[in-house]
Amino acid sequence: MTDWRSELQAKSVHLIPGVGPERAARLAELGIHNVFDLLFYFPFRYETTVEKWNNDGTPEVDAVFVVDGEVTVRMRGRKSTVSTWVRSGEERAKALFFNQPYLRHQLQTGVQVRLKGKYDEKSHTILVSRYEVIKKDGTVPAIIPVYRANAYFGQLTLRKIIQEGITLFAHELGEDIPSTLRDRFRLVGLKTAVNDMHFPRDREALRQARRRLVFEEFLRFQLEVQGFRKNREKFRQSPLSLLPLTAQAEGFVQTLPFSMTEGQRAALHDILSDIASDLPMHRLLHGEVGAGKTLVVFAAAAALAKMGYQSALMAPTSVLAWQHAQTAREWLVPFGVRIGYLSGTMTAQEREQLFKAISAGTVDLVIGTQVLTREDLIIPNLRLIVIDEQHRFGVMARKLLRQKGEAADVLQMTATPIPRTYALTIYGDVEISALYELPPGRIRVITSLLEPAEEGKAIRFVRHELARGKQAFVIAPRIDPPETDEDLDFSATTLFAKLEEELAGFSLGLVHGNMPEPERMRIMNDFARGELKALVATTIIEVGVNVPNANVIVIYGGDRFGLATLHQLRGRVGRSREQAYCVVIAKPETEYGRARLDAFLQSDDGFFLAEQDLKLRGPGEAFGERQSGIPVFMVGDVIRDMNAMQTARQVVKEWLHAEDFWLLPEFAALRQAVTRLDDWHADA
Secondary structure: OOHHHHHOOOHHHHHOOOOHEEEEEHHHHHOOEEHHHOOOOOOOOEEOOOOOOOOOOOOOOOOOEEEEEEEEEEEOOOOOOOEEEEEEEOOOEEEEEEEOOHHOOOOOOOOOOEEEEEOOOOEEEEEEEEEEEEEEOOOOOOOEEOOOOOOOOHHHHHHHHHHHHHHHHHHHOOOOOOHHHHHHHHOHHHHHHHHHHHHHOOOOHHHHHHHHHHHHHHHHHHHHHHHHHHHOOOOOOOOHHHHHHHHHHHHHHHHOOOOOHHHHHHHHHHHHHHHHHHOEEEEEEEEEEOOOHHHHHHHHHHHHHHHHOOEEEEOOHHHHEEEEEEEHHHHOOOOOOEEEEEEEOOHHHHHHHHOOOOOOOOOOEEEEEHHHHOOOOOOOOOEEEEOOOOOOOOOHHHHHHHHHHOOOEEEEEEEOOOOHHHHHHHHHOOOOEEEEOOOOOOOEEEEEOHHHHHHHHHHHOOOOHHHHHOOOEEEEEEEEOEEEEEEOEEEHHHHHHHHHHHOOOEEEEEEOOOOHHHHHHHHHHHOOOOOEEEEEEOHHHHOOOOOOOOEEEEEHHHOOOHHHHHHHHHHOOOOOOOOOOEEOOOOOHHHHHHHHHHHHHHHHOHHHHHHHHHHOOOOOOOOOOOOOOOOOOOOOOOOOOOHHHHHHHOOOOHOOOOOOHHHHHHHHHHHHHOOOOOOOOOOO
């Protein structure tokens, strides 16, 4: 069967008229490398012509709207601004363009324009944020696609290139969904869907196009996760006796200076029962921040080590992997478990020596990032694979399994509490263990909100706690200062420079994602050892970082984070028996921003906050960023489109038990998603 996707991916964007080497390079910056990418580079929002005029003929105050009009009088432009009168029907309004003096020559009387802007009552003027000059022989759609662009491309240019691509290549789009399923759910064809996503005739056409694309990518996702499990059930492993496995785990727990909670014991029992079975485990462990998921995992790994088996723990970031390795050395080494930590800072010789030790079976638990998927890493007695905070289900686990052994047990782990019905829908039929309770002795973190003007109070409080011998996190929403002065400078680099003065006498560190890994790890290590008293960071420390002596976290620009991220950040403190504090510095300007912070201030229950996030957040924002454990899709949103995901899940369950799906040629393209990773949904 011809793979139409591969054929379109093999076609260069140079085939589009007007796209030369420079434009191709700029398109690549947007992630558009070939014709397939171009056709599926969908708008992130749409604008429509909305008339918002008062009875007196003036626009509504503060109304942001798009309006078509004709320039009726051209006024003189000053050095950097141009103003003109625009007529729409019987109404006239003054429009002001900033920093575009050249427009005084373009906006002649009679020119047709489309404006987007906000009406300012004091000046009786539309403050134009974007405009288009409509050529006399051209038309502008009633629903305007708005694409994510860069400084090189304007919306008109990008729209024209995409239109050319559709005209030339849309006929090469295939159809992977069988006609029986399209008829059952009244789905439009793929060619229609792609065209109407870019240039919808009306709102209903856009709705149907999106509905089709959302359903297909959810269908493929469910085929992937449920098919992965079904395929794994073909494999068998040697069954183990549960009693000695449990006894070894209990022996490890007895060496620790604290006890397990009932929730931890229940989760450990579930995991050990799965491991003892001859069917490979496929389980998700999630729960409250600080509930002790790592302890449960290490207890299972310790039990397996004593019975001659190896385990692998893979984390998405070097910071999190390093933290796991530190904890493993503290807890597991005294119990006789041999730890191997694969660091990105290792020399080739160090890595080769560790690989030899692992392949010789003299390492019981291997910890690292995606380096664990290297083909030259042999783990001969691998029984347990733990994937921590993996943003897309099964991808890394599958790669490990293909290379290290199909029959290994797999445990997904995420620190983001997920409502059960939501988790079941997203993760297919995976078994789920949840931790709801915190270890005894934990004191609730006191959370407060300050406006930016009150920042000094937070800094004085941090200084007071540092003087008491404590440590503090300071979180910034961005690395570098904003490009304009309109935004408050809550960047990590600026805050670090400020706090070096404000907290003079105390040692500070700065970490963010753009730093070289060796430097970042050195600073994190210094902070964990107490050599640094305060750490300025981005959300790179959102998960896994454990510094019990840190009892204060100050989060700048808190209204810019989702509830899940805020909850994870607050979880960096309160890890000892002393009172801890979380100070949020923000002045939310939107209703959603205020609602999120209100929920955050009133509760520290992660499951409650997860429910609130589902209710409050806009498309694609709930559960934070890629470390949240939630998959990211190209078109669909698992919150807004939950019904579509549930329908897709049910359809896949029917298919996997039906002979037609496995035999009929019309299902051939979709069958591939069961057995191999498909890139249909975004790898964000």
